[in-house]
Structures are given as structure tokens and as C-alpha cells.
Amino acid sequence: MQGIWTTERIREAEGRAFAVTPEGELMRRASFGLAVQIADLLEDHTGGVSGRRVVLLAGSGDNGGDALWAGAFLRRRGVAVTAILLKPEKAHAKGLAALKRAGGRAVSVADGPQWIAQADVVVDGIVGISGRGSLRPDAARLVELVEAPIVAVDLPSGVDPDTGAVDGPAVTAARTVTFGALKPVHVLAPAHCGEVVLVDIGLELADPDLQRLDVVDVAAAWPVPGPDDDKYSQGVVGIAAGSATYPGAAVLASGSAVRATSGLVRYAGHAADVVRAQWPEIIATGTVADAGRVQAWVVGPGIGTGAEGRDVLRYVLGQGVPVCADADATTIIAKSPDVLDARDPDTPLVLTPHAGEYERLMGRKPGADRVTAAREAAKKYDAVVLLKGHCTVIAAPDGRVAVNKPRGAWLATAGSGDVLSGLVGALLAAGLDPWLAAAAAADVHSLAGAIAAQNAPTSASGLVHAIPEAIRAIRSLTS
Numbered sequence: 269m270q271g272i273w274t275t276e277r278i279r280e281a282e283g284r285a286f287a288v289t290p291e292g293e294l295m296r297r298a299s300f301g302l303a304v305q306i307a308d309l310l311e312d313h314t315g316g317v318s319g320r321r322v323v324l325l326a327g328s329g330d331n332g333g334d335a336l337w338a339g340a341f342l343r344r345r346g347v348a349v350t351a352i353l354l355k356p357e358k359a360h361a362k363g364l365a366a367l368k369r370a371g372g373r374a375v376s377v378a379d380g381p382q383w384i385a386q387a388d389v390v391v392d393g394i395v396g397i398s399g400r401g402s403l404r405p406d407a408a409r410l411v412e413l414v415e416a417p418i419v420a421v422d423l424p425s426g427v428d429p430d431t432g433a434v435d436g437p438a439v440t441a442a443r444t445v446t447f448g449a450l451k452p453v454h455v456l457a458p459a460h461c462g463e464v465v466l467v468d469i470g471l472e473l474a475d476p477d478l479q480r481l482d483v484v485d486v487a488a489a490w491p492v493p494g495p496d497d498d499k500y501s502q503g504v505v506g507i508a509a510g511s512a513t514y515p516g517a518a519v520l521a522s523g524s525a526v527r528a529t530s531g532l533v534r535y536a537g538h539a540a541d542v543v544r545a546q547w548p549e550i551i552a553t554g555t556v557a558d559a560g561r562v563q564a565w566v567v568g569p570g571i572g573t574g575a576e577g578r579d580v581l582r583y584v585l586g587q588g589v590p591v592c593a594d595a596d597a598t599t600i601i602a603k604s605p606d607v608l609d610a611r612d613p614d615t616p617l618v619l620t621p622h623a624g625e626y627e628r629l630m631g632r633k634p635g636a637d638r639v640t641a642a643r644e645a646a647k648k649y650d651a652v653v654l655l656k657g658h659c660t661v662i663a664a665p666d667g668r669v670a671v672n673k674p675r676g677a678w679l680a681t682a683g684s685g686d687v688l689s690g691l692v693g694a695l696l697a698a699g700l701d702p703w704l705a706a707a708a709a710a711d712v713h714s715l716a717g718a719i720a721a722q723n724a725p726t727s728a729s730g731l732v733h734a735i736p737e738a739i740r741a742i743r744s745l746t747s
């Protein structure tokens with residue numbers, strides 16, 4: 269999660285950096301780092317650098333400028349560099365002059381195909397963070413001809429920088445070299461980016477005002493008990509999950525909450541005996557009405573979508589504490605939206621749909637632009653929406669969005685979602701802002717998945733046991 273920045277914030281940071289660095293310095297740093305990566309790929313792909321052929325697809329903006337400057341650096345290492353200028357009249361003037369001074373060649377779109385056919389590596393400097401929409405026809409035709417590996421400058425052109433959406437021709441890169449910080453595209457469109465390499469150009473992104481929005485500092489957010497805390501003051505979470513026939517969801521969601529924080533966990537439902545046997549520290553009762561006071565509820569996993577599940581959901585929504593509604597609870601809300609009438613308007617709600625549940629909630633699939641999809645659901649339900657997928661997107665009704673950096677696909681295992689909802693509930697009970705709670709939970713969940721996968725293949729129980737190590741790892745990174 270940490271270090272993924274929307275283009276708006278990247279631009280703000282660049283603006284600050286421009287003010288304190290000599291003109292052209294940021295682009296020099298970016299394009300030098302880019303040239304190093306292009307040479308590295310040439311070496312990997314052809315066994316050498318000098319005498320190899322690189323073709324630059326150079327668009328009209330600074331992204332094209334980066335590519336042209338990188339071409340000039342590569343000339344010094346004996347690379348034959350040809351730039352295809354997509355808009356010759358708007359090509360980055362200084363970059364083009366530098367390339368020509370260094371002995372590089374610039375050609376028109378019409379002459380492009382013959383150079384592409386001979387290229388060892390092609391560089392996509394078509395558009396960067398100002399790019400919108402898919403590739404234009406000229407660029408698309410050239411990209412289609414490429415057989416050599418492509419290095420994308422900053423991001424693969426044709427893919428939306430902030431959402432990763434692709435709705436037409438786009439570049440598929442072997443490697444993407446980005447500058448300053450990762451942007452959403454790098455985690456939302458991994459298939460188009462290939463390997464992502466981050467080049468430090470000295471952007472100051474640690475501004476606390478900026479962090480508040482797009483970067484979730486999980487280590488700082490995670491509740492740590494202080495000397496005056498007791499089991500109640502750290503937040504009591506209630507788990508309404510599972511059934512007598514299917515106690516697994518109850519065991520996983522409750523266990524995950526136990527492992528996430530040291531507050532008290534209450535369980536209410538038909539699996540009380542099994543939960544108690546697995547987790548002696550949990551206070552388990554048969555019904556939500558008997559559960560006692562909690563500071564947040566997790567409701568849904570394995571409760572069924574019938575009348576009893578509906579009553580349970582209605583009850584917890586009416587308690588005036590934050591609720592994480594997961595799995596069957598999402599389906600109940602989709603089928604009978606009137607259950608939400610039980611909700612006090614001020615009660616924070618976190619919904620955790622996967623794509624299928626999203627479709628039930630919204631009447632349409634999330635589609636390629638999962639950021640907008642999550643935002644729209646957050647608005648419609650006035651809830652934090654955590655849209656599950658290879659990369660999880662967390663949107664708040666006020667527009668905040670966090671994206672969770674994927675760490676492998678081990679989380680796609682039965683019961684994994686139950687573990688996530690337990691984590692969200694524990695953080696809600698500890699008093700975290702619901703968006704932050706959901707984002708921090710997703711991050712620890714994905715790291716726990718990666719840790720559990722060291723003993724692959726793993727399972728949801730393995731995930732629960734890896735939670736403390738994941739929290740320790742994240743905390744140690746910043747302490």
C-alpha cells in the first residue's frame with residue numbers, strides 16, 4: 269500500500285521539486301535511470317549493449333523527452349538509436365537535440381515500421397502521466413508491429429495512470445521504469461506493466477498532508493496498547509458469522525480478530541462451541557442479542573442469506589457501532605436493501621465485495637476501471653467499499669481511494685475473505701477511521717498471505733497464524 273500515489277499528487281510533488289532543482293535536472297535523473305534499465309534489458313535479451321539497436325516511440329510530452337534523453341545516454345554506450353517522432357512538430361526539443369548531438373536518428377511515423385522490425389528493444393515514450401485514453405491509431409499501428417521487448421517510460425501508454433483501465437489499444441511492456449513513486453497503474457495493471465522498476469529522482473513525497481489521502485501508513489495506523497489500556501479500552505469486536513453446519517467461517521473470522529489486536533473478541537452464532545474450542549480467549553454466545561457490548565461488528569461470513577441472517581444483520585446495524593458487512597451480509601443487502609433502514613446514518617459501514625458480490629450490489633460488473641467502480645459503490649451505499657481482486661481497491665464515500673499492492677495470488681483460497689473481515693473488524697473496534705481500517709487490514713492480509721505462502725501451498729488457517737508476523741514485519745519497516 270505504502271508509496272502508491274495518484275498522478276495529481278505526483279504532479280504536486282514534482283512542482284515542489286522543480287522549484288528547488290536546476291532546470292532539466294529531474295528529467296536528467298529520470299532518463300539516466302531509464303537508460304540504465306534499457307541497457308540492462310538489452311544485455312539480458314541480446315547478451316550485449318554496444319552495437320545493439322533501440323527504437324524510441326516518442327510522443328509530444330515530457331514522457332517522450334525522457335525517452336529521447338535516454339537515447340542520448342545510450343549512444344554513449346555504442347547503441348544505435350532511432351526515434352520515431354509521433355508528432356514531429358511537438359517533439360521534446362531539448363531531448364531531440366541531445367539525441368541528434370549524440371549521433372541518434374529521428375524518423376517519421378511512415379518510416380517507422382522498417383526500424384521497428386530491426387529493433388532489439390523498443391522504448392514506449394508515447395505518453396506518461398498526462399496520457400488519457402487508449403493509443404491513438406498511429407501509435408497503435410506501430411506498437412502492433414513490435415516483436416522486441418518493450419520498456420515503458422513511467423507507464424505503459426494507453427493504460428489509465430490512475431485507474432489501470434484499458435479500453436482499447438495499449439502497450440504491454442516487458443519492463444516499466446517509473447520515477448519518484450509508484451502510481452496506481454503499476455499495481456492495477458500488472459499485466460501491462462511487466463516488471464516495474466522505480467527510479468529515485470528525489471521527489472519529496474513524505475508530506476504528511478499528502479500521505480493522509482493516498483498512502484496508508486499501516487505501521488502508524490495499527491493499534492498498539494499503551495500502559496493504561498485494558499482488554500475493553502482497546503476495543504471489543506463482535507463476530508456474527510458461521511453456522512452449526514459450517515463453523516469454519518466463524519473460526520477464521522474470530523481467530524483473525526484475536527491475532528490482529530489484543531482487545532477482546534466476542535462471538536455470537538451457532539458455532540459458539542467450535543469457536544470456543546479453537547480460541548479459548550473468545551467469549552462466545554449463541555445470539556447477537558446476548559453478546560454484550562462491542563465497539564464494532566463483523567457480520568456475514570457463513571450466516572446464510574435467509575430470514576435469520578437478515579435479522580442478525582438488521583440487529584447489528586442498529587447498534588450504533590461500526591459494522592463490517594461481508595460475504596452473506598453483502599448478498600442480503602443486495603437482495604433486501606431495506607435492511608439498511610436499521611442503520612443509524614452515522615454508523616460507519618464497510619462493505620467487502622468480490623466482483624460477483626459487487627455485481628449484486630450495483631447491478632453491473634466492476635469493469636476495467638475498478639477505482640471508479642469502488643468509488644461509485646462507496647457513494648451509493650455511503651460506506652467504505654473494499655473491492656476484492658488481485659489488487660484490492662478501498663474507496664471511501666468522500667472519494668479517498670487506496671490501492672493495495674498485490675503480493676502473489678495465495679490469498680485466492682477458501683476462507684481468505686473471512687480472515688480479512690476479522691482484521692477489518694478488529695481495527696474498527698480499535699477506533700480507526702473505517703477507510704484506514706479497511707486499507708490497513710487489506711495490507712496486513714496480503715502480507716500475511718505472502719508469509720504463509722513461504723510454506724506453500726497455504727490455507728486460510730495458515731493465513732490467520734501469519735498475521736502477527738505480518739504486523740511485526742510492517743512495524744519493523746518504519747521503526
Ligand SMILES: NC(=O)C1=CN([C@@H]2O[C@H](COP(=O)(O)OP(=O)(O)OC[C@H]3O[C@@H](n4cnc5c(N)ncnc54)[C@H](O)[C@@H]3O)[C@@H](O)[C@H]2O)[C@@H](O)CC1
Pocket residue numbers: 282283294295298299327328329330331332334394395396397398399400401402403404421422423426447469
Ligand atoms: N514533471 C516532472 O517533474 C517529470 C516528468 N517526467 C516525465 O513526464 C511525463 C509527463 O509528461 P507530460 O505531462 O508532458 O505529458 P505526457 O508525456 O504524459 O503526455 C503528453 C501529451 O500527450 C497528449 N495525450 C494524452 N493522451 C494521449 C494519448 N492517448 N495519445 C496520444 N497523446 C496523448 C496530451 O496532449 C499530453 O499533454 C511523466 O510521465 C514522466 O515520464 C520525468 O521526466 C521526470 C520529471
Ligand SMILES: [K+]
Pocket residue numbers: 331392393394395396420421422423424425
Ligand atoms: K509511456
